[in-house]
Amino acid sequence: MTLALIVLTAAYLIGSIPFGYLIARSRGVDIFKHGSGNIGATNVGRVLGRKLGLLVFGLDLLKGAVPVFIAGLLPPEAQTAFGSADVLHAASGVLGFLGHMFPVFLKFRGGKGVATGAGVMLVLAPWPMVIAFVSFLALVSSTRYISLGSIVAVMVFAVARLVSVREPFSPDYLTTTLFCLIGPALLILKHRTNIKRLMNGTENQVEAKTMWETLARLIHVMSLGLWFGGAVMFNFVAAPAIFESFKQVVAGSPSDRTAGLDIAANTSDQQKADLASALAGSAVGPIFPKFFALQSVCAIFVLFTAFGWRKFGGIHRWRFLVVLLAGLTVAVGWPISIKVSALRLERLANPELRADFVAWHLVSLALSALTALLAGVAMAMASKMPERGKTHEPAI
Structure with a gap:
């Protein structure tokens, strides 16, 4: 139980590391005061360039994936400290995800959780995550709206999770399934301003490129x-x-x-x-x-x-x-x-x-x-x- 609690605490703290904010600060930029004011990869890429944006995306993805991966390496008695091992794995993902969205190091002012949530999902439900990721690329490449791609991709992920598991709400899978439904709902909620801009036709688009x-x-x-x-x-x-x-x-x-x-x-x-x-x-x-x-x-x-x-x-x-x-x-x-x-x-x-x-x-x-x-x-x-x-x- 003690080991499991340590992992859960670490998951939140790792998720709270504001890589976007820190990398922007290292370049003399307060990312809160530029672009959309978000510390995520999209805003960092828009303000500081694509390379740094990709770096932030990768780091944010890892801070979601690493805690879940570590939880899977614990001894069996630690993994089942809360009952099913599914509970600990999903809980570590939830805390890493919440850490990014509400980081203690920035007075709970965080990002929207797309990259960190993707890292969590990549370990918990790899195939639905792959489908969601390609869906994201398909929409962004044709519309150039990253926010639209993110919102639709998490909905695709939730549906894919329900379809890909024979009994998604059985005790062995319930916790992960709930996270796979609640996580996308939270992410969509964090994108409510983007949704308004999409409806008004004022949402930012990525630069039109041959790529x-x-x-x-x-x-x-x-x-x-x-x-x-x-x-x-x-x-x-x-x-x-x-x-x-x-x-x-x-x-x-x-x-x-x-x-x-x-x-x-x-x-x-x-x-x-x-x-x-x-x-x-x-x-x-x-x-x-x-x-x-x-x-x-x-x-x-x-x-x-x-x-x-x-x-x-x-x-x-x-x-x-x-x-x-x-x-x-x-x-x-x-x-x-x-x-x-x-x-x-x-x-x-x-x-x-x-x-x-x-x-x-x-x-x-x-x-x-x-x-x-x-x-x-x-x-x-x-x-x-x-x-x-x-x-x-x-x-x-």
């Missing part, structure tokens, strides 16, 4: 290519081949594919068809959640880059609408695919459900085909990107 244009194109094209390619490969190549293969396996039983066992002995043609479908479903079923998760992530990245281009008009506005519609088909198709997987097994025990299975299966196939079609249209539209150096400012 941002290239990054936006890179994220858009790579995500769209993975989305379209994955949809075509799974829906029109892999899944049909798997189902056809199991029909042949059942029909040819016994064979080397069944380890010499006669798995279809004394069965009717209908029973053989049901067996082949059930076996194929057992092979394809576990792929569906990962497949739809991949589609969803790609849709988010493509949508965010297209969002920043929509105000250029013409094909760019249509691009956003096409991508939005494609994303909606994924959002609708995911729960339907879960229902189809359940009905695939239930119909074997209850023949009355066969009609429901066929109907929902056709709906699922239609949505999958529509997703692939829309992603293909968006892929074709990618041949026409916004003109380089175009200075039209995208509205929010």
